[in-house]
Amino acid sequence: MNWTNVLEFARGPxxxxxxxxxxxxxxxxxxxxxxxxxxxxxxxxxxxxxxGAFKSFLKGILIWPFIPWVKNTFKRNPLIYIAGGLFHLGLxxxxxxxxxxxxxxxxLLGFGWATLPLPIVDWMAAVTIxxxxxxxxxxxxxxxxxxxxxxxxWLNLLFVFLPMVTGxxxxxxxxxxxxxxxxxxxxxxxxxxxxxxLSRISHFMxxxxxxxxxxxxxxxxxxxx
Amino acid sequence: xxxKVVLDTFVKETGGYVASQLEACTRCxxxxxxxxxxxxxxxPEFSPVWKIExxxxxxxxxxxxxxxxxxxxxxxxxxxEEDILHFSKIVYEACTMCNKCSMVCPMGIQLGPLIHEVxxxxxxxxxxPADLMAAVNKQVEEGSPLGVTDDVFxxxxxxxxxxxxVDLPMDVKGADTLVVFSSIEIMKFPxxxxxxxxxxxxAGEKWTLSKKAREVxxxxxxxxxxxxxxxxxxxxFDGAMDxxxxxxxxxxxxxxxxxxxxxSYNIMDVPKGIEITHIVGLMGEYVRxxxxxxKEGAFNDGIxxxxxxxxxxxxxxxxxxxxxxxxxxxxxxxxxxSPNKEESVCCGGGGGVIAIKEADPIRYAAFELKIDxxxxxxxxxxxxxxxxxRLQFTDCVQHFNLDVKVAGLSQMVADSLVE
Numbered sequence: 302m303n304w305t306n307v308l309e310f311a312r313g314p315x316x317x318x319x320x321x322x323x324x325x326x327x328x329x330x331x332x333x334x335x336x337x338x339x340x341x342x343x344x345x346x347x348x349x350x351x352x353g354a355f356k357s358f359l360k361g362i363l364i365w366p367f368i369p370w371v372k373n374t375f376k377r378n379p380l381i382y383i384a385g386g387l388f389h390l391g392l393x394x395x396x397x398x399x400x401x402x403x404x405x406x407x408x409l410l411g412f413g414w415a416t417l418p419l420p421i422v423d424w425m426a427a428v429t430i431x432x433x434x435x436x437x438x439x440x441x442x443x444x445x446x447x448x449x450x451x452x453x454x455w456l457n458l459l460f461v462f463l464p465m466v467t468g469x470x471x472x473x474x475x476x477x478x479x480x481x482x483x484x485x486x487x488x489x490x491x492x493x494x495x496x497x498x499l500s501r502i503s504h505f506m507x508x509x510x511x512x513x514x515x516x517x518x519x520x521x522x523x524x525x526x
Numbered sequence: 527x528x529x530k531v532v533l534d535t536f537v538k539e540t541g542g543y544v545a546s547q548l549e550a551c552t553r554c555x556x557x558x559x560x561x562x563x564x565x566x567x568x569x570p571e572f573s574p575v576w577k578i579e580x581x582x583x584x585x586x587x588x589x590x591x592x593x594x595x596x597x598x599x600x601x602x603x604x605x606x607e608e609d610i611l612h613f614s615k616i617v618y619e620a621c622t623m624c625n626k627c628s629m630v631c632p633m634g635i636q637l638g639p640l641i642h643e644v645x646x647x648x649x650x651x652x653x654x655p656a657d658l659m660a661a662v663n664k665q666v667e668e669g670s671p672l673g674v675t676d677d678v679f680x681x682x683x684x685x686x687x688x689x690x691x692v693d694l695p696m697d698v699k700g701a702d703t704l705v706v707f708s709s710i711e712i713m714k715f716p717x718x719x720x721x722x723x724x725x726x727x728x729a730g731e732k733w734t735l736s737k738k739a740r741e742v743x744x745x746x747x748x749x750x751x752x753x754x755x756x757x758x759x760x761x762x763f764d765g766a767m768d769x770x771x772x773x774x775x776x777x778x779x780x781x782x783x784x785x786x787x788x789x790s791y792n793i794m795d796v797p798k799g800i801e802i803t804h805i806v807g808l809m810g811e812y813v814r815x816x817x818x819x820x821k822e823g824a825f826n827d828g829i830x831x832x833x834x835x836x837x838x839x840x841x842x843x844x845x846x847x848x849x850x851x852x853x854x855x856x857x858x859x860x861x862x863x864s865p866n867k868e869e870s871v872c873c874g875g876g877g878g879v880i881a882i883k884e885a886d887p888i889r890y891a892a893f894e895l896k897i898d899x900x901x902x903x904x905x906x907x908x909x910x911x912x913x914x915x916r917l918q919f920t921d922c923v924q925h926f927n928l929d930v931k932v933a934g935l936s937q938m939v940a941d942s943l944v945e
Contacts (some may be wrong), residue, residue: 344789385556
């Protein structure tokens, strides 16, 4: 097999199709949810819904994912909670603040931004891979996760893990030829892009719904969300 | 055909509110650790995410493309009659609808209200635990799950007025405020009625009781039945309209407050111009405005702690008032349990659980978390503003043979009024 051809395909037509499926799929899901209809809330509020929603987002983004003891609840496995936070932070750093990915964004959006030095991004990528393995093991042994995990949950982990690992090996020029790794990386990315709208990885979009609902529900009662 | 009824209810109830939150769930399982029933028993089926499994499956299979495909391919299973019976036990016996899980969910999913939707489906299908249903039916027929009929109510109120020498105005037209007690207070904590009457009289409130609106408890809301929730609310609103009051005060009852203050407006026509509030909110107002004065340090001889009720504090918003009051009554001895306020741990008796005999073992198990919390602050007295919690505390203190005094906040206030 000629890897140059595979690479051309994976970063050319296949990537375009995958991107189209991703965007189209997410828009479809967004529109469908909005069109399901929303009841007007007629309950007289005690506090402000907007302030509640604002606080809910602020807490969610800034404090929550990294400090399990904020809620005095996760005494048994705070590590898993921190792992979840680190995983998302790592994804953000690698995907948005890594130079290579920023250039991809630039080619798609037409503008770029300042990025972090490679060693930092590299370390974050390594951390992300390690916490993914931790989260995988946790899903294997935690009784609740065993109960609620079906094929889709395992595929979620696999399809996010593959681009991370191939990307990491690629930047370190390990074991395989660069073209081979680059091809595998791009194929993994394409598969992931197609998988997202079909799966719960799409939660990054519904996050804005659920967090706003939560904040408004608490804000209206004048309770800290 | 129960499964069909359940599914149809879910489909009817599913709008953007339910669907967007179901879509947001990442199946991370973090909510489990917030649930006192899961923490107490370690049973993964008690995790909040599993309690909405029926709703999630129904949603996916009826609304989403991938769900339909999975169902056709046999990857997803249809909801069967056995499923419905199985989940009925879980969502009624092992959930107090305390909504603590929504506090820890990284996506902020309002699991309590979603579990209420599950109960709504099950209740329409008639798959409600027998004990709870018996109480609901009793409320439909007699007007009260604890048998507070017209005669019982009148006799009881006369007796309270005599015994504690308080004035209990009855059916006073043109009064400002209608006070509605819960049957738990009427039958089990009558001293609470006397205490609240004393406070209202002291504050110069123009208040009244109503024979028509004699009972605020809403077992239809526990059950999740829209029709019966409205029926019981309507009785109170009818009584209020007959007397032309401007305000309805719900006393120390949590679920009833949630139903009346935070739910009724969205499910029925609530008479205009009537404010609905809770006795704790009203007492806070009295203290702040100086309408009543409390003896400072009246409870300064032993450690006092406050138990936050899920429906009055976390879901009701009356978090500050009890603390302001306790800081006057017990400035030196008031100690907070941890976690507290909106993050507090549920007592384990709410949501109708205490009415179901079969749930007794897990109800006691869940209370052990509360015992732990109380022991850590060395509490000699625990105060709360919900009779349902108080019923659970009183029962459990006896069951575990604890040396802790259980008290209602209103009673403490009434006992320390400055003449």
